[in-house]
Amino acid sequence: MAPTRERILITAAELFRRQGYAGTGLKQVTTQAEAPFGSLYHFWPGGKEQLGEEVIRTGGAFFLALYRAIADEAPDLPTAIGDFFTGAGETLVATDYLDACPIATVAGEVASTHEPLRAASAGVFESWLAALSDDLEGAGIPEPRARPIALALVAGLEGAFLLCRTLRSTEPMDAARAAALTVLHAELEPAP
Amino acid sequence: MAPTRERILITAAELFRRQGYAGTGLKQVTTQAEAPFGSLYHFWPGGKEQLGEEVIRTGGAFFLALYRAIADEAPDLPTAIGDFFTGAGETLVATDYLDACPIATVAGEVASTHEPLRAASAGVFESWLAALSDDLEGAGIPEPRARPIALALVAGLEGAFLLCRTLRSTEPMDAARAAALTVLHAELEPAP
DNA sequence: GTCTATAGAGAGATAGAC
DNA sequence: GTCTATCTCTCTATAGAC
Numbered sequence: 001m002a003p004t005r006e007r008i009l010i011t012a013a014e015l016f017r018r019q020g021y022a023g024t025g026l027k028q029v030t031t032q033a034e035a036p037f038g039s040l041y042h043f044w045p046g047g048k049e050q051l052g053e054e055v056i057r058t059g060g061a062f063f064l065a066l067y068r069a070i071a072d073e074a075p076d077l078p079t080a081i082g083d084f085f086t087g088a089g090e091t092l093v094a095t096d097y098l099d100a101c102p103i104a105t106v107a108g109e110v111a112s113t114h115e116p117l118r119a120a121s122a123g124v125f126e127s128w129l130a131a132l133s134d135d136l137e138g139a140g141i142p143e144p145r146a147r148p149i150a151l152a153l154v155a156g157l158e159g160a161f162l163l164c165r166t167l168r169s170t171e172p173m174d175a176a177r178a179a180a181l182t183v184l185h186a187e188l189e190p191a192p
Numbered sequence: 193m194a195p196t197r198e199r200i201l202i203t204a205a206e207l208f209r210r211q212g213y214a215g216t217g218l219k220q221v222t223t224q225a226e227a228p229f230g231s232l233y234h235f236w237p238g239g240k241e242q243l244g245e246e247v248i249r250t251g252g253a254f255f256l257a258l259y260r261a262i263a264d265e266a267p268d269l270p271t272a273i274g275d276f277f278t279g280a281g282e283t284l285v286a287t288d289y290l291d292a293c294p295i296a297t298v299a300g301e302v303a304s305t306h307e308p309l310r311a312a313s314a315g316v317f318e319s320w321l322a323a324l325s326d327d328l329e330g331a332g333i334p335e336p337r338a339r340p341i342a343l344a345l346v347a348g349l350e351g352a353f354l355l356c357r358t359l360r361s362t363e364p365m366d367a368a369r370a371a372a373l374t375v376l377h378a379e380l381e382p383a384p
Numbered sequence: 385g386t387c388t389a390t391a392g393a394g395a396g397a398t399a400g401a402c
Numbered sequence: 403g404t405c406t407a408t409c410t411c412t413c414t415a416t417a418g419a420c
Contacts, residue, residue: 004403004404018304018305019214019301019304019305020212020214020215020300020301020305021215022211022212022214022215022301023212023213023214023301023305025394025395025396026395026396026397027394027395027396035404035405036404036405036406037405037406038398038399038403038404038405038406039403039404039405041396041397041398042403042404047396047397048396048397097303097304098304104300104354105300105301107354107357107358108212108296108297108300108301108354108357109211109212109214109215109297109300109301111289111354111357111358112210112211112289112290112357113210113211113212113215118358118360121358122358122359122360125355125358125359126359147363147367148363148366148367148370148371149367149371151352151355151363151364151367151368152348152364152367152368152370152371154351154355154364155347155348155350155351155352155354155355155364155367155368155371156344156347156348156351156368156371157351158347158350158351158354158355159346159347159348159349159350159351159352159354160343160347160351162296162299162300162303162347162350162351162354163317163343163346163347163350165299165300165303165304166299166303166310166313166314166317167314167317167318168310168314171339171340171343172343172344172346172347174340175339175340175341175343175344175347176343176344176347176348178340178344179341179344179347179348179371179375182374182375182378183371183374183375185378186374186377186378196385196386217412217413217414218413218414218415219412219413219414227386228386228387228388229387229388230385230386230387230388230416231385231386231387233414233415233416234385234386239414239415240414240415
């Protein structure tokens with residue numbers, strides 16, 4: 001069995017992304033992690049907010065690494081992005097629409113209420129945008145266009161996650177994937 | 193002053209979309225609405241869940257009416273859609289990133305936890321998709337393509353809302369707007 | 385119907401034995 | 403460091419006076 005600290009962190013990440021930050025109790029986290037309640041405050045003296053911050057950061061880093069792994073295997077960037085959308089849809093189905101974006105639910109809740117957590121979420125999104133912008137430039141998209149395209153792709157993915165979970169269907173992910181590829185194609189081979 | 197029932201409903205809608213469903217207490221709702229606590233259970237015997245359901249439905253209908261109003265004034269559909277994204281960005285700035293989508297925050301929280309509220313959110317999204325699909329068909333997009341395009345546009349909008357609120361910038365909305373118009377353009381004048 | 389008071393459960397957080 | 407017991411606060415919900 002994984003060490004206590006790790007069990008708590010993994011369980012918190014799972015519950016936060018599924019039920020939200022306010023909707024998840026620390027008692028529920030420690031119980032499900034089979035850890036004593038006091039351990040949570042031993043490892044995170046800052047309480048729920050400090051735990052939330054670490055969940056956001058590690059979840060964001062994990063998702064970025066997942067993208068990197070897919071991008072490294074794909075023959076080109078459009079394929080990589082298409083594969084990432086496809087994989088996201090497959091994960092949704094495999095988990096019965098429980099696991100989507102690791103930070104989206106929390107980010108939506110805290111944007112106007114918990115400034116430290118909003119800042120942590122913003123840091124995660126910026127890390128994704130930086131990586132994606134780099135890859136877009138590497139694929140031949142001129143520098144000033146890279147960030148807007150990256151923003152549109154991430155927005156499409158996040159919106160698709162929300163729609164898929166709510167409609168309990170991967171149709172939105174397929175549609176967002178197709179739109180993302182259309183945008184990429186238009187950018188890589190501009191109309192005359 | 194508006195009647196008690198209406199004050200509670202409006203206040204609940206405001207707090208739910210900003211702080212989320214779990215993050216908003218009914219005490220806070222009635223206090224801010226300057227209504228007695230008991231009135232809430234008088235008008236919504238089903239408690240928080242019944243109130244949440246009505247907030248989702250009325251918020252969704254309001255947003256649809258807003259789209260309709262903008263679409264009716266615009267000379268064509270791409271202009272209407274561009275204007276809607278622009279207006280969304282302006283509202284974000286005007287409210288200091290407090291007011292974005294009326295249902296997104298709640299929809300994300302409840303998708304895996306409160307089935308009646310998930311269903312209500314799904315109903316709202318479907319009503320938007322139906323209206324938008326109709327307009328897309330009216331603009332000349334063939335029937336089987338209308339729904340995927342509508343899904344991609346709504347996903348782009350929702351994702352942009354989340355990114356704008358988290359990054360405290362309208363840059364994602366501008367990027368999503370441009371991508372939406374690219375997708376529309378590609379669909380209306382397909383490449384050879 | 386309007387409003388107050390409170391029940392009962394559960395939250396986050398802490399103290400202190402071991 | 404691990405774990406239990408408990409404190410205080412807030413939550414949803416209800417009872418009942420007016």
